[in-house]
Amino acid sequence: MARAPRPTGSALAKLPVAVDAMGGDRAPGEIVAGARQASQAGIAVLLVGRPGGMGATGGLPELAASEVIGMDDDPAQGVRRKKDSSLVRAAEAVRDGAAMAMVSAGNTGATMASALLRMGRLPGVLRPAIATPIPNPGTGRPPTVLLDSGANAECSADMLVQFARMGAAFSRKRYGVELPTVALLSIGEEKSKGTPLEKETHSRLAAGEGGGGLRFVGNVEGRDFFRGQADVIVTDGFTGNVALKTMEGSMRFLIGSLTELLGRPGLAQAAEAVIPALLPLAQELEPEATGGAMLLGVDGVCVISHGSSSAVAIVNAITVAHDLAVGGLVEAVAEAIAESVVVGTTEAALESDPPEKPTPQG
Amino acid sequence: MARAPRPTGSALAKLPVAVDAMGGDRAPGEIVAGARQASQAGIAVLLVGRPGGMGATGGLPELAASEVIGMDDDPAQGVRRKKDSSLVRAAEAVRDGAAMAMVSAGNTGATMASALLRMGRLPGVLRPAIATPIPNPGTGRPPTVLLDSGANAECSADMLVQFARMGAAFSRKRYGVELPTVALLSIGEEKSKGTPLEKETHSRLAAGEGGGGLRFVGNVEGRDFFRGQADVIVTDGFTGNVALKTMEGSMRFLIGSLTELLGRPGLAQAAEAVIPALLPLAQELEPEATGGAMLLGVDGVCVISHGSSSAVAIVNAITVAHDLAVGGLVEAVAEAIAESVVVGTTEAALESDPPEKPTPQG
Numbered sequence: 001m002a003r004a005p006r007p008t009g010s011a012l013a014k015l016p017v018a019v020d021a022m023g024g025d026r027a028p029g030e031i032v033a034g035a036r037q038a039s040q041a042g043i044a045v046l047l048v049g050r051p052g053g054m055g056a057t058g059g060l061p062e063l064a065a066s067e068v069i070g071m072d073d074d075p076a077q078g079v080r081r082k083k084d085s086s087l088v089r090a091a092e093a094v095r096d097g098a099a100m101a102m103v104s105a106g107n108t109g110a111t112m113a114s115a116l117l118r119m120g121r122l123p124g125v126l127r128p129a130i131a132t133p134i135p136n137p138g139t140g141r142p143p144t145v146l147l148d149s150g151a152n153a154e155c156s157a158d159m160l161v162q163f164a165r166m167g168a169a170f171s172r173k174r175y176g177v178e179l180p181t182v183a184l185l186s187i188g189e190e191k192s193k194g195t196p197l198e199k200e201t202h203s204r205l206a207a208g209e210g211g212g213g214l215r216f217v218g219n220v221e222g223r224d225f226f227r228g229q230a231d232v233i234v235t236d237g238f239t240g241n242v243a244l245k246t247m248e249g250s251m252r253f254l255i256g257s258l259t260e261l262l263g264r265p266g267l268a269q270a271a272e273a274v275i276p277a278l279l280p281l282a283q284e285l286e287p288e289a290t291g292g293a294m295l296l297g298v299d300g301v302c303v304i305s306h307g308s309s310s311a312v313a314i315v316n317a318i319t320v321a322h323d324l325a326v327g328g329l330v331e332a333v334a335e336a337i338a339e340s341v342v343v344g345t346t347e348a349a350l351e352s353d354p355p356e357k358p359t360p361q362g
Numbered sequence: 363m364a365r366a367p368r369p370t371g372s373a374l375a376k377l378p379v380a381v382d383a384m385g386g387d388r389a390p391g392e393i394v395a396g397a398r399q400a401s402q403a404g405i406a407v408l409l410v411g412r413p414g415g416m417g418a419t420g421g422l423p424e425l426a427a428s429e430v431i432g433m434d435d436d437p438a439q440g441v442r443r444k445k446d447s448s449l450v451r452a453a454e455a456v457r458d459g460a461a462m463a464m465v466s467a468g469n470t471g472a473t474m475a476s477a478l479l480r481m482g483r484l485p486g487v488l489r490p491a492i493a494t495p496i497p498n499p500g501t502g503r504p505p506t507v508l509l510d511s512g513a514n515a516e517c518s519a520d521m522l523v524q525f526a527r528m529g530a531a532f533s534r535k536r537y538g539v540e541l542p543t544v545a546l547l548s549i550g551e552e553k554s555k556g557t558p559l560e561k562e563t564h565s566r567l568a569a570g571e572g573g574g575g576l577r578f579v580g581n582v583e584g585r586d587f588f589r590g591q592a593d594v595i596v597t598d599g600f601t602g603n604v605a606l607k608t609m610e611g612s613m614r615f616l617i618g619s620l621t622e623l624l625g626r627p628g629l630a631q632a633a634e635a636v637i638p639a640l641l642p643l644a645q646e647l648e649p650e651a652t653g654g655a656m657l658l659g660v661d662g663v664c665v666i667s668h669g670s671s672s673a674v675a676i677v678n679a680i681t682v683a684h685d686l687a688v689g690g691l692v693e694a695v696a697e698a699i700a701e702s703v704v705v706g707t708t709e710a711a712l713e714s715d716p717p718e719k720p721t722p723q724g
Contacts, residue, residue: 150549221603222606239600242605243604246585250616253587254617257499258620270631271632273628273632
């Protein structure tokens with residue numbers, strides 16, 4: 001099935017960002033509001049959703065999609081059965097050169113499946129991975145990119161080596177880190193720690209299989225998050241997802257406890273002094289500020305926003321999607337993988353383990 | 363090698379708790395200080411360490427051990443080569459009926475290896491696991507027991523089913539929960555989520571293979587920690603260790619940020635009001651208060667204290683070790699496993715996968 005290459009350069013720069021208006025806990029209201037703000041800020045946006053069902057669109061261009069894949073729908077079935085859904089149509093818009101990127105705050109698994117099935121994998125990519133930025137407040141360092149944070153529950157060392165390459169390309173394009181440091185998440189600093197997966201991945205990355213676009217710095221542990229220990233942290237999608245949700249849960253618990261405490265009548269005066277001082281930290285930690293997670297390894301830019309995204313989160317997601325599409329993220333990821341395919345590692349892996357179907361773990 | 367059964371009942375109650383005086387970042391000073399406090403509170407203690415090298419022992423009984431396994435020593439080698447180390451001698455004291463339990467803040471892997479090799483596994487136990495209590499502040503619920511939190515990087519479903527049984531026995535003995543709820547750590551609530559390990563474990567626990575001593579409540583996610591969602595959370599030792607360290611790192615980061623902030627000159631007055639209000643929460647979260655982690659599945663009580671343990675942490679660890687030894691923890695774990703051996707599940711697993719050597723992952 002021959003397909004025209006996606007637009008690049010100035011042709012790409014003229015395209016809008018396709019926004020799934022129906023996806024997310026606060027859709028379509030907050031999503032459309034965010035899209036309108038992004039448009040006012042000068043980024044072309046294409047709203048994808050039910051005609052007449054998107055609320056006050058402010059005259060933004062629309063792409064009609066009669067169906068919606070719900071937050072609780074099975075991802076693979078949703079994409080298969082709802083071919084006229086906003087998610088599938090948004091991914092098709094990128095595939096067909098009608099949009100430069102897609103953004104959705106909807107069902108994560110279905111977003112992945114739509115992007116994977118409609119945009120397709122980049123040549124040589126075993127499995128796409130979700131890259132999530134984790135802030136490093138107070139360190140002066142850009143966020144650390146954690147991947148895979150949930151696309152693939154089961155991973156091979158071949159996949160983890162590719163995640164290192166893709167993550168480094170993302171860190172470079174997103175945060176301007178010239179030679180990103182890459183670490184492997186394990187349960188001790190020594191290379192002998194972990195399961196056979198970590199041991200093999202460690203030895204291959206230490207042997208330079210990550211290529212020239214990154215510097216491997218060994219293992220890190222769960223306690224090294226937020227400390228700016230590496231620009232990229234690589235792990236399987238099960239561990240990455242548990243770690244990410246554990247961070248979220250821990251933060252939410254402590255911040256909730258603190259908020260409750262500062263709301264007590266006797267502490268009103270103290271709260272007045274403390275809360276403004278807390279704001280910069282709270283802003284750095286705010287997931288809405290990061291622009292969301294990114295699906296790497298597909299032939300197009302796909303930003304996965306948090307399900308609870310507000311208009312502000314959507315503005316950030318659209319801005320990041322735009323900047324990375326124009327900045328050549330997909331090309332950079334493709335190059336990082338192509339380099340390894342030439343070396344031969346990946347081709348062998350591809351032949352022995354054909355990655356036929358997506359494994360969404362939303 | 364026939365071995366006399368360990369003492370039980372009133373004979374056991376007369377025995378001291380063996381304390382590794384040489385293990386931990388603050389050994390022997392804080393360790394011995396904690397042992398003395400526990401002794402003053404009425405718990406018999408046996409200090410294990412270098413004669414004359416333990417500081418002010420206050421006349422506590424001593425068991426001589428000329429060697430020390432360092433925090434960075436390889437666990438298996440350390441135990442093999444340093445047969446006269448404080449850790450190995452402490453474990454032998456329990457084996458030989460000279461102590462009711464052992465406590466160490468030293469090298470975690472070596473503590474596990476000593477306990478495993480000297481005390482031995484309980485009949486039918488595939489692999490011992492580390493159980494770590496995680497507080498549930500503000501919920502009115504006892505801590506949640508997370509296991510395995512680092513003993514076995516690689517696990518089978520057979521092992522996870524045993525962890526459920528052992529964890530429930532621990533929750534019952536330690537916190538008095540009559541019928542503990544047990545959850546499986548995964549990346550989604552649906553039973554279809556996770557790797558084949560979680561799917562198989564879920565289906566077997568749902569089918570009742572955890573036995574009558576627990577109630578299986580399905581999957582939980584990383585964001586469910588601190589919320590009292592289950593009395594026991596079961597996972598493999600790799601994921602458990604990453605989750606535990608991620609919690610620790612997240613908490614330490616936020617508490618550190620808050621402490622820095624409240625130390626600013628302009629906030630002195632607010633700090634004076636806020637800090638006392640924060641104390642109850644800080645105390646609930648303080649790892650030193652929990653009494654430490656516990657190695658379950660060996661034939662004796664073995665408490666693994668945090669490497670940075672102070673005298674207070676050691677007092678708590680000795681108290682917990684004493685109470686659980688007298689309260690019959692080992693017998694309860696043995697019963698929970700024996701029940702499954704009768705059913706036949708474990709015997710088959712034992713034959714097909716003989717667990718020969720410890721896999722310490724300190």
